[in-house]
Amino acid sequence: MTNILMATLWGVDIGFWIGMAVCLAVVIVMNVVYWNFPDKSKKNNKKDKKTKHKK
Numbered sequence: 023m024t025n026i027l028m029a030t031l032w033g034v035d036i037g038f039w040i041g042m043a044v045c046l047a048v049v050i051v052m053n054v055v056y057w058n059f060p061d062k063s064k065k066n067n068k069k070d071k072k073t074k075h076k077k
Contacts, residue, residue, distance in 0.1 A: 029036045
């Protein structure tokens with residue numbers, strides 16, 4: 023019986039590829055979360071523009 027984690031893909035241990043897949047998933051999730059945050063600078067710019075025009 024062979025251990026699945028002892029297998030290799032392109033000469034590299036499967037554990038390495040699993041680790042790479044986990045890192046890739048974390049990076050993708052972080053990017054999705056970051057790009058879905060509302061832009062705070064747009065809110066500040068709207069307030070600044072309103073006050074500048076009142077002067």
